[in-house]
Amino acid sequence: MRFLYPIAIIVLIISFFANKTKTWQAIRLAWKKLSSILPRFLTMISILAVISLIFPVDKIGVILNQNSNWLGLMLALGIGSIIFVPGFIAYPLAAVLLENGVPYYIIAGFTTSLMLVGFASLPIEITYFGKKTAILRNISGLVISLLIAIAIGFIYGEF
Amino acid sequence: MKKQNDLLSYLIPALIIGFSLGARFSGFELGERLLTNLGQYLKTLLLLLPPVFILIGLFEVWVPRKTIEKHFGESHGSSAWFWLMLLSATIVGGLYVSLPLAYTLYQKGTRLRLVYGFLGFSTICRIPMTFFEASFLGLKFTLIRYAIALPLIIISAMIIEKMTGEGKGN
Numbered sequence: 001m002r003f004l005y006p007i008a009i010i011v012l013i014i015s016f017f018a019n020k021t022k023t024w025q026a027i028r029l030a031w032k033k034l035s036s037i038l039p040r041f042l043t044m045i046s047i048l049a050v051i052s053l054i055f056p057v058d059k060i061g062v063i064l065n066q067n068s069n070w071l072g073l074m075l076a077l078g079i080g081s082i083i084f085v086p087g088f089i090a091y092p093l094a095a096v097l098l099e100n101g102v103p104y105y106i107i108a109g110f111t112t113s114l115m116l117v118g119f120a121s122l123p124i125e126i127t128y129f130g131k132k133t134a135i136l137r138n139i140s141g142l143v144i145s146l147l148i149a150i151a152i153g154f155i156y157g158e159f
Numbered sequence: 160m161k162k163q164n165d166l167l168s169y170l171i172p173a174l175i176i177g178f179s180l181g182a183r184f185s186g187f188e189l190g191e192r193l194l195t196n197l198g199q200y201l202k203t204l205l206l207l208l209p210p211v212f213i214l215i216g217l218f219e220v221w222v223p224r225k226t227i228e229k230h231f232g233e234s235h236g237s238s239a240w241f242w243l244m245l246l247s248a249t250i251v252g253g254l255y256v257s258l259p260l261a262y263t264l265y266q267k268g269t270r271l272r273l274v275y276g277f278l279g280f281s282t283i284c285r286i287p288m289t290f291f292e293a294s295f296l297g298l299k300f301t302l303i304r305y306a307i308a309l310p311l312i313i314i315s316a317m318i319i320e321k322m323t324g325e326g327k328g329n
Contacts, residue, residue, distance in 0.1 A: 008209075011213075012213060026220040026221075027216060029215075031216075033215060033259065034212040039168035042171075043171045044200075045172075046174075046175035049200060050193070053196060087288040087292070091292055091294075091295040094296055095296065112283075112304065115253070115282045116308075124259075129262070137315075141282065148308060152300065155303055
């Protein structure tokens, strides 16, 4: 993620040589947009700090390891929806769980809902797109995650 | 974008940060852990948000509204889905990065179902995430996920547009 700064700076420099006024306008706009949504981002990280206190990564592993079948899938979808773990932590964890015998469909439910559903980013989503849209989109993400998990279960012969 | 109530939007973070600090200085280990978590997430935000918003600002001033409306507006072609898929693959971080970008696309005249499609794509097509997934869970897993998720994202984007009413942010 560190490469974003160099990219932004390079594009900014090119833009500056092309048109100074437009570039200042872009910077002002960037600040205006960022500062107006910033409280929601602070809300998000506050919620996440509490959630990851309740569900630390090692605990998630234990929960998903103990339950297979439908209960396990529901837990996987539920935990995946509310926590936020970056891919470079989530996928190695998923690989370890697989080795421990956790079925593919539970892994799928967890990793997919982790990406598709964002409980903690709901305040941001609601601010931009309204309550109804935000809730509908997250519910559809949950349904898609469930369908993917079921399909994975069938294809890997786990059902 | 809805006007936010400033007091309310600072209330949750203020409560949680205040509680963490209080717990920390009363000697509870809980406060220490909360503050560590907060610090980590704050670091992620600082790494991502400033450059992302600079790029959004540049996008706003340089890309004419007409161009977006022509390709992603009311009468977009089916290739519009494909281009948004490609754009979404470059997203880093997650939903909280694609949300402000999606809103910018919407403001520039992108049809809502494409905006929702972009949001959905950004949760399943991100390049680094895809590599991690394929290397840890196998290419077969990734391919199945893509094959099922992509059409469902498009269908659900159309349904959400219908249910919320075209042209309205809320």
